[in-house]
Amino acid sequence: SDDSSPLKLHLLIFFFNNGACSELQLHYFTLSSLVNLVRMLEVLGEEGLRSLRKKISCPAQHNISSEVSCPKPELPAHGRRLGRVFGVGHEVHFLCKPGYELIGPRTRVCLESLKWSGQQPMCRRESSFNSTENSLASFSPAAPSSSSSSSPFPGSAALSASSSSSSSSSASYTLSSSSPTSSPPSSVRPSHCTHFLGSTRCTCDVGFTISGRDNNICTDIDECRLFPLGQPGRLCVHQCVNTPGSFHCFCPAGYDLARDGRSCTDMDECENRMHNCTSNQVCVNTYGGFQCVTVECPHMKNATYIKTSPMRCERNPCMLGDKACTQAPNSISFHFLSVVSNMSAPRVLFRVSAARVLGDTLRFGLAGGRGRGHFSVQRSGRQTGTLLLVTPIKGPATLEAEVEMSELERNALLGRYLTKVTLFVSPYEF
Template identity: 50%
Template sequence: MFASAGFVITLLCFCLLHPAFGQDCPTKQEIQGSLKQIQKLLSAHEASYLQSLRNLKKKINLLQNSAGKQSAKAVNSTCPKLDPLTNGRKLGKSHSISHEVHFLCDPGYELVGSESRVCQETLTWSGQQPLCRDINECASSPCLNGGTCVDEVNQFSCVCAKGWAGATCQSPVPTFFVTMTNTSAATSPATAAAAAAATLPAATTGPFVRPSRCSIVQGTTHCTCEPGYTISGRDSYTCTDIDECELFHNGQAGRLCLHTCVNTPGGYRCSCPAGYNVTRDGRSCKDIDECATRQNNCTKDHMCVNTYGGFQCVHVDCPKIPHATYVKTSPMRCERNPCPVDNKACSQAPNSFSYHYLAVVSNLSAPRVMFRVSALRPMGDTLRFSLLGGRQARRHFTVQRSDRLTGQLMLVSPVQGPATLEAEVEMSELEKRVQLGRYITKITMFVSQYDF
């Protein structure tokens, strides 16, 4: 366009300098019209050029602002400090992007809110700040036989109805009155009690056999036993222990003990298997955390995983895969080293391996979600989740998608413990059906022997 304008100007100048060629040159009016068109053309190009300069300046300013924000983000690329958890604790000290923190409550409190929170790229935490709420120990109605439960901090107490005693009002308080006629009114209560003790054979005395307490009122003898004992047969002076474990083994209120009931003189006690302690209600069993209480023999290069009734010492070694090498980036994660440009086999190998360990009770109800795998920053247009492993893994597990970015490992059948189950969940990223990356999550589940 500039070339055509230059040609027109050259032609006009030639005609003005050589009027002899007037027959071939345009008239004066035509020349003025052409000059006006050329002027308009140059003005339009000048305006377009100035507009291009203004757009270029705007882009430069945007790049400068973006660079400034990136610099500021690099200087302070951490999420704000989280508030401390009252009656609980926070696991995880890093506040950097993509790092995760977990929350646990002290015994006697339950977690309300997010169990874990992730530092997002916006420098904000996912989820909501949790809190630890006092557990209402009376919610499970632990007091038996009409007893009234009183909730206390991390414990409870029972106010028993008449005729019942014990921590949960589980023991009857029998009172037996035996009327004896033809008894001299002159016999004193002390004399009757002494006579009762003297008539007991040596083989019948001991912690499970006690003499009764007798009193004489208007010529009639009344005998009673201590709580937990009852008059034995026709001998009104002998009290024998009540075996509560046998008497209340399958009562309407359930078993006295969830594990083992041990009869004691005048009562009973509950015992738990190794690795458990009796709870405050005296009848349930609570797992001992050998990892938290340092009751384990795991070495420094192993990590202690608490299980129900015991513990496991685990050590993660990065996998050995041909054409690819892995390095441990955290105690439970291995990532692939960069691949050479021409090494296609390396680029097809998994990008990372993550290891997780779960402790569950025996006969856990199914179906149940056991673990979730999610993409924090997906790169492609499609995420695919699948279950790896052999027949044993597919017998107990399946993988389902819960939303566009999350897959979940489902337990499909109860497992009788003790047992150890393993499952591998693969998450693949694809762009137009072309694989961009693979990520393997290995889950090991330790199933306890007991279901409490």
């Protein structure tokens, strides 16, 4: 009833002031017990109160910590946690191993909301990071290089060619950092503290960690150092620059930042008309740039060629009995491919197929080119040969391979068809 409220308050004050029971234990008295006790006290008087206080026993202490407790706090990497009781009002303490510095509160208290005060602390190497310092990564843009693979060009009457799509692998870069300097004011901020019933709770904005002796300082978290480029789960595929409370990713010249804000997408300068190639040149888009190439028919002894398409030269008819002319390739096709640096191998780059076969035998092989040690030709069908990349290539680089297809009838040469493949290797792995 309403009348029992002041009686309950009176009894709580009496027992609390006289040390009979703790406040937590008094919560287990029933309301009817409180009313009966007050009536007894009025009858006994002051002398009886002293006698009753000696005889009264408090309710058995409940195991509050097992019934009401905070979740087990996590252990910081390279650190320790002191304290095994996680009940309301209990504290846990955190320490770091030698060579590491604690960032965040050293002590956390289990609050009545069953949550730990402050934020989860972390341990960082003292040599690589200082909680009051913030070093930005220094970098210089690289020269533009290669891009997406070119689409197949028209095949000749005697053969057709196609290039396989190449997938990019993950980048592995190391940022060089400038010498540590004092943090700008925006990287260290005061914490947001609230005071309630004699306790103080301080918090920080997203991207900051709490520190200081009294948890009164918020220090910027350098996400770029926590997730370096050379490790899985990196933030940026190319370059990461820390900002107060956040970070930004940057891409090299020739790339746009993707929608996810972390990846880089190649810009097609040829399609967007951002190149400076002349009308006599062919623009080849590469990963991070473009190349202006000039396709010219070769000059061979006793053999002349005429350009029948932008990427193909055909041999003019030979004089009767001119062996040197008949030994020259019937046609020469030019193809340009763009790949990323350190692409995994072996990998199919190009396929050459005969559109029609007049003889009884077809042979495929490498006729020449720069970087022959990186290539191999294998037969992949009755009328198809495959150009393989057998070793990874670190860019930037430009390699050439000449794939020859010979047509024979009873071991007599009927014709040779040459495909010149130029490989533009990007300096980047994306």
